[in-house]
Amino acid sequence: MRLYLKFFSLHLKSQMQYKTSFFLTALGQFLGAFTSFLGIYFMFMRFHTLEDFSFGQALLCFAVILMAYTMAEMLGRGFDLFPQMLGNGEFDRALVRPMNIVFQVLAAKMDFSRFGRLMQAILVFCYAIPNSGVVWTGDKILTLCLMVTCGSLVFFGLFLVYAAFSFFTVEGLEFMNVFTDGGREFGRYPFSVYGKNILRFLTFVIPLALFQYYPLLYLLDREQSVLYMLLPLVALLFLLPCYAFFRLGLRRYKSTGS
Amino acid sequence: MKKYRALFRIRFINALQYRAAAVAGMTTQFAWGFMEIFAFAAFYRVSRAAFPMTFSQTVSYIWMQQAFLALFMMWFWENDIADAVVSGGIAYEMVRPLDLYSRWFCQVAANRLARALLRCAPILIVAFLVPEPYRMSLPPDLTQLFLFLLSTALSLGVVVSFSLLIYISLFYMLSPMGVRIIVAVFSDFLAGAIVPLPFFPESLRALVEMLPFAAMQNMPLRIYSGNIAGADAWQGIALQLFWLAALLLAGRFAMDRALKKVIVQGG
Amino acid sequence: MITLQNICKTFRVAKRQAGFGHAVKALFSREYELVHALQDVSFRIYDGEMVGYIGPNGAGKSTTIKIMCGILTPDSGVCDVDGRTPWRERVAHVREIGVVFGQRSQLWWDVPIIDSFELIRDIYKVENRLFQNTLDELAALLDLGEILKTPARSLSHGQRMRCEIAASLLHQPKTLFLDEPTIGLDATAKIAFRQFIKKLNAEHGTTVILTTHDMQDIEALTGRILLIGNGRILLDGSLADLKKHASESKTLIVEYVGAMPALCDGMTLSEAKEGRIVVTVDPSALSVSDAIIRLAAQTELLDVSVSGASSEEMVAALYKEYRI
Numbered sequence: 131m132r133l134y135l136k137f138f139s140l141h142l143k144s145q146m147q148y149k150t151s152f153f154l155t156a157l158g159q160f161l162g163a164f165t166s167f168l169g170i171y172f173m174f175m176r177f178h179t180l181e182d183f184s185f186g187q188a189l190l191c192f193a194v195i196l197m198a199y200t201m202a203e204m205l206g207r208g209f210d211l212f213p214q215m216l217g218n219g220e221f222d223r224a225l226v227r228p229m230n231i232v233f234q235v236l237a238a239k240m241d242f243s244r245f246g247r248l249m250q251a252i253l254v255f256c257y258a259i260p261n262s263g264v265v266w267t268g269d270k271i272l273t274l275c276l277m278v279t280c281g282s283l284v285f286f287g288l289f290l291v292y293a294a295f296s297f298f299t300v301e302g303l304e305f306m307n308v309f310t311d312g313g314r315e316f317g318r319y320p321f322s323v324y325g326k327n328i329l330r331f332l333t334f335v336i337p338l339a340l341f342q343y344y345p346l347l348y349l350l351d352r353e354q355s356v357l358y359m360l361l362p363l364v365a366l367l368f369l370l371p372c373y374a375f376f377r378l379g380l381r382r383y384k385s386t387g388s
Numbered sequence: 389m390k391k392y393r394a395l396f397r398i399r400f401i402n403a404l405q406y407r408a409a410a411v412a413g414m415t416t417q418f419a420w421g422f423m424e425i426f427a428f429a430a431f432y433r434v435s436r437a438a439f440p441m442t443f444s445q446t447v448s449y450i451w452m453q454q455a456f457l458a459l460f461m462m463w464f465w466e467n468d469i470a471d472a473v474v475s476g477g478i479a480y481e482m483v484r485p486l487d488l489y490s491r492w493f494c495q496v497a498a499n500r501l502a503r504a505l506l507r508c509a510p511i512l513i514v515a516f517l518v519p520e521p522y523r524m525s526l527p528p529d530l531t532q533l534f535l536f537l538l539s540t541a542l543s544l545g546v547v548v549s550f551s552l553l554i555y556i557s558l559f560y561m562l563s564p565m566g567v568r569i570i571v572a573v574f575s576d577f578l579a580g581a582i583v584p585l586p587f588f589p590e591s592l593r594a595l596v597e598m599l600p601f602a603a604m605q606n607m608p609l610r611i612y613s614g615n616i617a618g619a620d621a622w623q624g625i626a627l628q629l630f631w632l633a634a635l636l637l638a639g640r641f642a643m644d645r646a647l648k649k650v651i652v653q654g655g
Numbered sequence: 656m657i658t659l660q661n662i663c664k665t666f667r668v669a670k671r672q673a674g675f676g677h678a679v680k681a682l683f684s685r686e687y688e689l690v691h692a693l694q695d696v697s698f699r700i701y702d703g704e705m706v707g708y709i710g711p712n713g714a715g716k717s718t719t720i721k722i723m724c725g726i727l728t729p730d731s732g733v734c735d736v737d738g739r740t741p742w743r744e745r746v747a748h749v750r751e752i753g754v755v756f757g758q759r760s761q762l763w764w765d766v767p768i769i770d771s772f773e774l775i776r777d778i779y780k781v782e783n784r785l786f787q788n789t790l791d792e793l794a795a796l797l798d799l800g801e802i803l804k805t806p807a808r809s810l811s812h813g814q815r816m817r818c819e820i821a822a823s824l825l826h827q828p829k830t831l832f833l834d835e836p837t838i839g840l841d842a843t844a845k846i847a848f849r850q851f852i853k854k855l856n857a858e859h860g861t862t863v864i865l866t867t868h869d870m871q872d873i874e875a876l877t878g879r880i881l882l883i884g885n886g887r888i889l890l891d892g893s894l895a896d897l898k899k900h901a902s903e904s905k906t907l908i909v910e911y912v913g914a915m916p917a918l919c920d921g922m923t924l925s926e927a928k929e930g931r932i933v934v935t936v937d938p939s940a941l942s943v944s945d946a947i948i949r950l951a952a953q954t955e956l957l958d959v960s961v962s963g964a965s966s967e968e969m970v971a972a973l974y975k976e977y978r979i
Binding site: 132133136137140143144147148218219220222225226227228229384385386 | 721725726727749750761764765766779
């Protein structure tokens with residue numbers, strides 16, 4: 131942990147060497163998320179509701195996904211940039227260090243300019259929390275926290291899978307964007323609006339709905355069962371196959387060296 | 389002309405090398421298109437009356453957008469050009485016997501076209517085969533198809549000349565990465581990449597439709613879907629022509645200035 | 656001690672051909688070929704030895720180094736470094752070795768060197784006092800001083816390389832792998848580098864394994880040479896052995912007036928200019944003095960100089976001999 135903080139401070143120090151670039155990039159990140167928000171706003175100005183969710187409720191989804199994704203990306207950026215790390219041989223360096231590989235990849239890159247997007251998520255939370263019609267009691271607040279942290283970990287698992295794929299191919303990685311970028315973009319509405327099949331897929335295969343749609347129902351008192359509140363924790367099971375897949379990729383790398 | 393054709397060929401072969409990337413890209417765009425359509429369908433169920441296009445127009449708009457993504461999206465970035473500008477390597481480019489602006493224009497256009505052509509066919513085929521109401525429809529008539537093709541070409545020109553203007557502006561900028569993201573985010577949004585322009589609030593829409601961004605993907609996609617037809621389409625094409633000319637002039641002018649700066653300062 | 660026994664490694668590589676038609680075809684099917692990177696490689700390196708590992712590009716040098724570092728698992732064979740199998744006990748193994756990849760950096764680009772060093776200290780869990788001692792010693796030997804407070808991006812290539820080497824030695828490894836460490840260094844930096852490595856080996860008994868294309872590195876540093884080509888060890892011996900093995904051709908540089916002399920058997924022309932030729936003489940077919948007499952008979956010689964093969968040429972000749 132101390133070592134992680136050391137990496138953290140070195141990354142911060144490095145990125146602060148280019149302040150203009152850093153803040154402009156952060157601004158770009160903020161604006162990127164802001165146009166997504168504008169898109170939602172325009173649609174709700176015209177239609178007022180979506181299924182039986184109000185503007186504030188959709189924004190709650192949007193903010194949860196955005197924050198979960200951004201935190202995963204900020205700290206797990208090393209996995210996002212993993213193909214480059216493999217390409218330029220930086221990964222070989224990691225292999226000759228006496229440390230856990232996942233930890234090293236995790237610590238290799240951190241991108242703080244993503245805080246621009248985090249700001250957007252926080253602003254949207256500020257609007258959505260009082261305007262979503264949720265009665266905020268202790269268990270609701272806990273649910274929201276679980277949604278964000280577990281969501282972040284699920285996205286992290288997806289990054290891990292992405293990195294694992296790059297052990298096998300450098301070209302076909304784009305399809306993972308459906309789940310990572312796609313999860314972020316389409317998670318702006320409750321996943322139920324995309325139809326039953328999509329919802330099922332996002333429940334049992336890639337468990338994005340477990341930390342977005344179902345606990346939202348709990349927040350809105352449409353489901354009373356505590357299970358709905360705890361589903362984000364169940365989503366964490368997803369990390370197991372992700373990690374196993376990464377180990378598999380690593381084994382292959384060590385036998386092919388490419 | 390021959391050298392431009394050679395340039396084009398190289399780019400095309402280059403793009404062909406990455407077959408897995410192409411397959412993955414198509415899968416992504418395909419899934420993406422479906423998700424977009426599902427989201428619009430959900431709003432359509434809320435209120436048909438409030439829907440500013442017909443549903444089938446929206447479907448066509450999204451499929452065509454996904455099929456020709458590489459043609460229109462501002463966030464595709466030519467790293468070697470941007471690097472040449474930022475690092476001052478542009479000075480070496482000047483020793484080659486080609487007009488630099490035309491060369492870059494060609495390179496960017498060729499790259500976009502190669503990627504788009506490689507990827508559009510499978511997406512279009514599937515988009516024509518999926519069940520109603522998600523199936524893409526053909527343009528209403530041949531004139532409309534012709535207008536669409538014309539508008540697509542102009543749109544590509546506008547996108548390329550606008551992006552060249554940004555590359556050149558990197559000369560004067562401190563942070564290429566930041567500028568790139570900010571510009572891409574805004575122009576894509578105003579071009580109707582996130583929400584088609586008809587879904588914008590009325591007052592804003594009137595203004596946005598006059599901007600150069602409206603001359604990008606907005607125009608050909610809406611002409612194809614039949615949302616803009618007849619005289620309106622011709623008017624839109626005139627607007628595209630106007631912006632293309634303006635951006636080309638501005639780009640050439642900015643390029644001359646930038647090159648002079650390189651010569652004076654030695655890079 | 657490092658022991659390699661019958662190490663084999665094969666890669667599968669996709670074929671790529673030029674041209675538009677092939678590019679389209681490759682979309683649908685791709686041919687692969689097997690590359691035998693290492694075939695039955697065996698050798699033994701004792702503690703405190705300095706070994707030069709040479710061979711042309713693609714001969715299998717990096718593959719061997721990667722196996723010894725634990726980055727790569729071989730298909731078959733035994734590799735034992737001080738009782739450890741590198742790829743099975745990665746963490747325990749890499750703690751005891753230092754690696755310098757000449758073309759890649761392990762330093763942080765934008766922060767002062769000392770920050771990178773302290774991070775490495777924490778990664779290897781080096782005790783603070785020991786670290787300070789090692790650092791002081793390395794800083795004195797490599798003349799790091801002020802450089803430590805400078806970020807890597809503002810250093811020259813030579814300065815950065817010195818820091819890279821120091822970074823690989825902070826945890827006092829028993830074995831040091833140097834993968835093309837002198838690439839791109841200027842003459843002074845190369846000499847300083849060689850002196851440092853010599854001293855390190857003499858004072859700490861560090862085992863050094865060095866791959867390089869610069870034969871002067873080998874001449875200055877290593878008593879022993881391993882020559883690899885097409886995945887096989889072709890020669891394991893001293894520089895003198897190598898010299899004996901290499902064909903002992905001589906080079907004649909001849910300046911003359913008049914018509915260019917004709918060459919006879921045993922002479923090959925390697926360069927010709929107006930009034931000057933460079934001829935390689937194969938001593939087994941023709942003695943050097945005979946060669947000069949033959950040339951002198953045909954034209955008026957102004958100047959003749961004779962030289963043996965340099966180590967560079969020797970290696971080139973060896974590569975040729977083994978067809979690698």
